[in-house]
Amino acid sequence: MDFKDYYAVLGVNESAPPEDIKKAYRKLARKYHPDVSKEDDATDKFQDVGEAYEVLKDPEKRAEYDQLRKYGTRDDGSFQPPPGWQSASGFGGGGYTEADASQFSDFFEQMFGGGRHAGGSAGAGFGRGGFHQSVRMRGEDVHARLALFLEEALNGCDKQVSFTVREADDQGRLIPRQKTLKVKIPAGMRDGQHIRLKGQGAPGIGGGAPGDLFLEIELAPHPHFTVESGDVLVTVPVAPWEAALGATITVPTVGGKVNVKVPKGSSSGRKLRLKGKGFPGKHPGDQIVILQVAMPEQHSAEASELYEKLAELEKSFNPRSKLHL
Incomplete structure (x- = not known):
């Protein structure tokens, strides 16, 4: 299944505030409206714009989409949703934009469409509260380099390490946060070796376990x-x-x-x-x-x-x- 990049469709970045998303939608909806546009693919683009706005205009739906965007895309560009995925927010309440609801993409139907046809709640086992409560995911592992003097690597030492983790805000958007730890370096660490600090990576989603921190040792040059x-x-x-x-x-x-x-x-x-x-x-x-x-x-x-x-x-x-x- 092909992944739909709704941010690219609207021409906004993933951290865009709601007002920018709404502004971009209105501008593109006017541009590609079949009644006024002369472009050959205006209808398809108009439907893409409407679909993107359906997802990104709502904080819960956007939070789900951001997590799908992060965890579902493989290295080869193909898309695979998390096992057992089911939208928690759903589209059962109606309220569509000018996009034709019957012309949503396969991606939309499989990721968010179940609730629309159900005519009500999102599905068994999922209450209101969005992605954080419906899907449990392990946090990202974080990789960082740690420079040591030769004496520190040979004898061991205590080092203060600062690094950046990404964690979801109340709307599910991933934001960077600085984190600082005091780390005990064992004696005998060599250039290129790693230290794993379990649970010190990015926070988990929906109660999932946090990721780990991996520190790669980098020896500073010595004059002798x-x-x-x-x-x-x-x-x-x-x-x-x-x-x-x-x-x-x-x-x-x-x-x-x-x-x-x-x-x-x-x-x-x-x-x-x-x-x-x-x-x-x-x-x-x-x-x-x-x-x-x-x-x-x-x-x-x-x-x-x-x-x-x-x-x-x-x-x-x-x-x-x-x-x-």
Whole structure:
């Protein structure tokens, strides 16, 4: 079944007040009235305009339609009403506009027409009070991103989170509302992981359960550390003599400074693993220290002589031998 977008028919947005809807209807009804319009499809458009106004002019009918519009349209554009749908407001009381009541669309007949032919109340089990009392629907889930510093993600923290939910007003129109929560972030949250807060999404309809809030963790860039899976990586410069002779150096970790032994004969790119210093969890990560040999910007005359002597002593060493040059 095709969905009828009554707001588009009248050329108004879904938050339009009743006076704007009435104004738009009167303007279009005059434009497409078969007695005055010369357009070939004037009759069809006149009936569409009348049908749209029949629904949107009444708060209860409009509330039902807004919920159908929100929950019934599928991703492929087709329309499927909620299971067991029956209009609570109905059209049994008459009072139609100039639209011919016998020419309403299939969508209108199936969604709202039952009460019109019944000649009275909307149907068993549905009292006056509209969609909120007749149909129970779960509230929307809300998805939001939460940026954390690396230290917060590793150690856990309390964060205040603000997000927007949509809830229905007294006329059934969905309006945005700001919501703020204090959330406890467990230790070891990684980039892209989600935290589900049950019942903290949008309110339900007609007594339905509220939706959930899903927070996606987003790690803020760190000036020194990077993250790969559960490991924390840091690049640490070492002097040529520290790399050649071995040394004990101080390196940063997320939890503070620690001493690390550089093995004798280390080259740039060598990785030293600090077990368990990464992200906590069932399989805790490590901290990886990547060595980078750094040369002094200037050498003294004595140091230059020593390098020349070293070059003579180690002239058989060719660091590019594996390139087959």
